[in-house]
Amino acid sequence: MKVAFIGTGSMGSLLIEAFLRSGALHPHYICxxxxxxxxxxxxxxxxxxxxxxxxNAEAANGSQIIFLCVKPLDYLAVIDELAGIVDERQxxxxxxxxxxxxxxxxxxPSKIAKIIPSITHSALSGASLCIYGSRILPEDRLLLEQLISSISIPMSIRETETRIASDIASCGPAFIAFILQQWAEAASRLxxxxxxxxxxxGAEMLYGTGKLLTEGGFTPEELQRRVAVPGGVTAEGIAxxxxxxxxxxxxxxxATHRKYDEDLVKLDGLFNPPSGGTADREERA
Ligand SMILES: NC(=O)c1ccc[n+]([C@@H]2O[C@H](COP(=O)([O-])OP(=O)(O)OC[C@H]3O[C@@H](n4cnc5c(N)ncnc54)[C@H](OP(=O)(O)O)[C@@H]3O)[C@@H](O)[C@H]2O)c1
Structure with a gap:
């Protein structure tokens, strides 16, 4: 199976290297x-x-799966480039x-899926958020989930939940890293x-806590109950x-939803320019 990656910045490179490290893809099959x-x-x-x-057209040509790893405002240029190249089987x-x-x-005309990855995939872990377009068949979904499960836990979500799910799965590592940094700096200072x-x-604690909340079967409430005995030190901290x-x-x-809504407006303007925009000018030419 040939797989293309368009955009090899932070995420494109991370995905390629994670797929290679997991053994799910061989370099010869990547363009x-x-x-x-x-x-x-x-x-x-x-x-x-x-x-x-x-x-980009050459990368996409003949690839069964094409990952678009460019920033939102670069999508239109890439999609327009691929329009006459990709077909309904890809x-x-x-x-x-x-x-x-x-x-x-x-x-x-291709089948479309949205899979939001996370930096955690470079450690072959974390949840990837999967949303499937109307042309995706059950066998396409199986193929994608087989591939993505080599580096993550695929979780199906509704497109309307993309922002909040990305906040947790994808932005979450940065949020948690920020909290750890603040905590460590206060600890050091005080x-x-x-x-x-x-x-x-803190990092070892996060790793262990993640394991308890996943394979250990703990809920956040149970975990707190087990550690924070009444009248103890942890209970003081939780208060x-x-x-x-x-x-x-x-x-x-x-804040993240406000920024997301601004991005949606910008993208909508790009994909559906008002009269007099690029598309109209091209039509008139
Ligand atoms: N970072 C994360 O943790 C994360 C998590 C989930 C999803 N994402 C999503 O992943 C996407 C990429 O983010 P990123 O952090 O990887 O950004 P990035 O590091 O800036 O990478 C984007 C890459 O796309 C390339 N590019 C731009 N226009 C192109 C075109 N027309 N043809 C081919 N390549 C093109 C850029 O090339 P140049 O070298 O010329 O700039 C750059 O290398 C974003 O949409 C982001 O929302 C990111």
Whole structure:
């Protein structure tokens, strides 16, 4: 199976390297293209056999699955390039949240899926968020989930839930890393423990907590009950978090959704320009 990756920036490269490390893909079956050639060429150097091309159309041509790993505002240019190239047998996978499946289905004849990845996939873990377009058949879904499950746990979501699910699965590692950093800095400032030591302790704790909440079968409530015995030290700490964090997560969700809505408006303007926009000018020419 030939798989193309268009855009080999942070996420495109991460996905390619995770698929290679998991053994799900072999370099000979990957073709990558990127706007500026250096990033793709670096991948080819690191993984002999991986093919690199300067042309997105050439990467897509003959690939069964095509991952689009460019930023939202670069989608239209790539999609327009692929429009006359891809056909109804190929699967185009968007990895970005604000580009709607219908926007892609309206412009190219291929089967469309949206799979939102996470940086956690570079550790072959974390949830990938899967949304399938109207042309995806059960066998396409099976193929995609077989591939993506080599580096993550695929979770099906509704497209309307993309933002909130991405907040948790995809932005979450950065949010949690921020909390750990703040915690370690406060620990170091107030007690003299080394910052690096505090971060190592925290990272091991997060790893173990993740395991307990997944394979260990704990719910967040059970985990708190087991650690925070009444009248103990943990209960004191939880009371502080309870008063300090009561508004934080609502504000966080409001902020990410506000930004997402702005991105949707920009994308809608790009894909459906008002009269006098690029598409109209092209039509008149
Ligand atoms: N970062 C995350 O954790 C994360 C998680 C989930 C989803 N995503 C999504 O992943 C997408 C990519 O994000 P990223 O962090 O990987 O961004 P990035 O590092 O900027 O990578 C985007 C790449 O796309 C290339 N590109 C732009 N236009 C192109 C074109 N017309 N043809 C070919 N290549 C083109 C860029 O090339 P140049 O080298 O020329 O700039 C760049 O290497 C975004 O939509 C983001 O929402 C990211």
């Amino acid at each position: 990558a293209s990127n706007r500026s050639p250096q990033k793709a060429e670096l991948l080819a150097k690191r993984h002999p056999g991986l093919r690199v091309t300067g042309s 699967i185009v996978v968007s990895i970005t949240s604000p580009v709607q499946i219908r926007m892609l289905e309206e412009r190219i 007690t003299g423990i080394g910052r690096a030591e505090a971060i190592s302790l 502080v978090l309870d008063s300090g964090l009561s508004r934080v997560f609502s504000s966080l969700i409001e």
